[in-house]
Amino acid sequence: MTDLDELIRLFSKLPGLGPRSARRAVLHLIRRKDALMAPLGAAIARAMDTIRTCSVCGNLDTHNPCAVCSDARRDRSVICVVEELADLWAIERCNLYKGQYHVLGGVLSALDDRGPSQLNIEPLIERAAKDEVREIILATNATIEGQTTAHYLATRLEGCNVSISRLAQGIPMGGELDYLDDGTLGAALKARLPA
């Protein structure tokens, strides 16, 4: 196998890329050797060296604790619990939340044989027991497994002196009632608020 084939094989393992799009990506890289291929190689090498998991919250960053955990301007009384790093990034992008995070690294799943000990849960319980923490937001996905995990966490956190909240469920922005699934519409109806 040549170096080129090996490069294509590795690219085709990325999510969203198959053999065909991996070939296109590699051709694109080779045509832009200096403008793209060299910086990409260097960025991967640098990230391999510098990026580590934050020992407090499970975020990835070049520092430990991460930029969020060590930012003095952020509210230390609220912890937002998310399944994956991508969820943390999504919440950061909406630019509204200024508290701390806790990345679970997955959800409880009987099918995948994933129990509480495989998730980053014990450190969360320890963090929640601290005096400065007053609220825990359970921001797991609105899936069966996400809800199960949130329910489990709520039970585990009962002993701690914190208020526990969940993300609101309802009609998405711009959503039209006629096109919504029954579950969403039902949840929005049940959770209706005074106008």
Next chain:
Amino acid sequence: MTDLDELIRLFSKLPGLGPRSARRAVLHLIRRKDALMAPLGAAIARAMDTIRTCSVCGNLDTHNPCAVCSDARRDRSVICVVEELADLWAIERCNLYKGQYHVLGGVLSALDDRGPSQLNIEPLIERAAKDEVREIILATNATIEGQTTAHYLATRLEGCNVSISRLAQGIPMGGELDYLDDGTLGAALKARLPA
């Protein structure tokens, strides 16, 4: 900008990847640091070093002349002219052609202001003039620009003592007449063969 953001920015420049899928790809890489990220970084670095353009045909390989040009078992009397490297790979995959190649590096295009001097054409004329070459297959795409380029090449090659051929046009394998565009059906009808 952190190392992570930089990595995502570079990935999002690959064809077929946007900001969202680049984030997914980078997360996937980081989760598989040893199994995927390290080999990918190494493969890019190695390819940067070793891969060069073949001075004979324009193919990319770790050797110059490339594996195709230097393979003594391949027929040196036929040259297949393709637009891009990806086309060469496509023909190699069908495992039927055992001659030489010539990669033009694009097509003539008035819109993109690309003339004959920007393509790898002069070396082709020189190759075609050699005694050993007896056939040139013009395997450009069946697009307006591909056909224009093939027509131009046919004119330029008139002086050389070679037979010039084109890929057959017609109904694709498994194609149903009812679903074919008029152009393809018309071409297949015009190029009909004795049964």
